[in-house]
Amino acid sequence: MSNSNVARGIVVVRADSAAPDVKAVVENLNKAFAAFKDQNDTRLTAVEAAVDDVNLKIVADQMTGKPNATTAAPADGVRVLRNYGEFRAHYGKGSDAHDVNNPVPLAEFMRGVAGMKTSDLAIKALSEGTDSAGGYAVPNIVMPRILDAMVPASSLLQAGAGFVPLDEGAKTATTAVTDTLPVAAWRNELGSITESDPTFRSVVATPRSLACIVRISRELLADGVDIDRAIRTAIGQAFAKEIDRVGLRGSGTAPEPRGLLNTTGVNAVSLGTNGAALASYAPILSGIQSILDADGPMPTAAIMAPRSLVDFGGLVDTTDQPLRAPSLVEPVRFIGTSQIPVNLTVGTSTDCSEVYLGDFSRMYFLLRENLSVQLLREAYAKTGELGFLCHLRADVVVPYPAAFAIVKGVRKAA
Numbered sequence: 001m002s003n004s005n006v007a008r009g010i011v012v013v014r015a016d017s018a019a020p021d022v023k024a025v026v027e028n029l030n031k032a033f034a035a036f037k038d039q040n041d042t043r044l045t046a047v048e049a050a051v052d053d054v055n056l057k058i059v060a061d062q063m064t065g066k067p068n069a070t071t072a073a074p075a076d077g078v079r080v081l082r083n084y085g086e087f088r089a090h091y092g093k094g095s096d097a098h099d100v101n102n103p104v105p106l107a108e109f110m111r112g113v114a115g116m117k118t119s120d121l122a123i124k125a126l127s128e129g130t131d132s133a134g135g136y137a138v139p140n141i142v143m144p145r146i147l148d149a150m151v152p153a154s155s156l157l158q159a160g161a162g163f164v165p166l167d168e169g170a171k172t173a174t175t176a177v178t179d180t181l182p183v184a185a186w187r188n189e190l191g192s193i194t195e196s197d198p199t200f201r202s203v204v205a206t207p208r209s210l211a212c213i214v215r216i217s218r219e220l221l222a223d224g225v226d227i228d229r230a231i232r233t234a235i236g237q238a239f240a241k242e243i244d245r246v247g248l249r250g251s252g253t254a255p256e257p258r259g260l261l262n263t264t265g266v267n268a269v270s271l272g273t274n275g276a277a278l279a280s281y282a283p284i285l286s287g288i289q290s291i292l293d294a295d296g297p298m299p300t301a302a303i304m305a306p307r308s309l310v311d312f313g314g315l316v317d318t319t320d321q322p323l324r325a326p327s328l329v330e331p332v333r334f335i336g337t338s339q340i341p342v343n344l345t346v347g348t349s350t351d352c353s354e355v356y357l358g359d360f361s362r363m364y365f366l367l368r369e370n371l372s373v374q375l376l377r378e379a380y381a382k383t384g385e386l387g388f389l390c391h392l393r394a395d396v397v398v399p400y401p402a403a404f405a406i407v408k409g410v411r412k413a414a
Helices: 022-064 084-091 097-101 106-113 120-126 143-150 155-159 218-223 227-249 282-293 306-313
Strands: 162-166 173-180 199-205 208-217 267-270 301-304 333-336 344-346 349-358 364-376 385-397 404-411
Touching: 084 143, 084 162, 106 120, 106 218, 106 227, 106 364, 143 227, 143 364, 155 227, 155 301, 155 333, 199 385, 208 218, 208 227, 218 385, 227 385, 267 282, 282 349, 282 404, 301 306, 306 333, 306 349
Parallel strands: 162 364, 267 404, 301 333
Antiparallel strands: 173 199, 208 385, 301 349, 344 349, 349 404, 364 385
């Protein structure tokens, strides 16, 4: 922002005539005010724009806990979107300022899909066209709030994973995955250079189809109070839960994406042939060590079943006081998700679970733009409901698998 002095008002107005002319004085005042206004309108506009930008950054920082969060830092050479500020900045490109600052509520868009009375902005959004399946592609100005609704419902998104929108027209993307790092070695003058080849492999990310059906009565869609928030929350949570499941445990067998559990190169920590109950933070420390041994970054989060989260919270020392986490573990955020089962079989035990540990900003979901909404006209006609088929395509990308570890065989505490 410029440090140039800005006039605060009119300092002096003088009338030099011996007999002051009130009319002339007033005219001089009006001219001075007009000049002051013309001089400072441009500066005021710049100040307002700067304030708006700062406010947007503050909101993004609060959501992510990271500085300058509105400008998504490149992760492994791609631009990853992780919060509303980043979603809005990306999807707002190419839209005029009025559309960006006045996004179409999802409820109004869905009223338009159903042929109900809606706003002019929603009608304009619908005119953008349909997707290949006959559904209406959700416009860019609606997408940020839908993605934002997914963040608090997803453990992976809370932990730092994000979205990478795939360019329109592209069906796949090839990612170079690093399995091992090269080793540098000192050499004498004219000495041979020690060769150490890194291991790379090519992974083709193919966004897979994910869909859910939202049912709602005509009356509620037309007249419901706060219906927009309710619809966004329902769709966001439905997609977020399944994205969590496949991001962590997806099989990789079509049509399901491959998650961390089935990704080659992810570190594994065993709690024994038959698993073991949590008695300390030792399993987390072992996971941290396995990642650091593989030259991965320090983990920032541990994702686990709610049962395991509560078991960690219930650990006590020899005096029956809450067990303090070691300093190395304290910065790691513990996050619970219902998408990790607690009835896995390990050896003779059938009550086992898993803990996923790592810097989750090192994984992302390749997202095929955009979410689409298709009206199911006949399926629920007898009950007076409207059915909306909501559909998106995504795949999981893990560029450096050794940055993650899975603690296996976590049994229920006694």
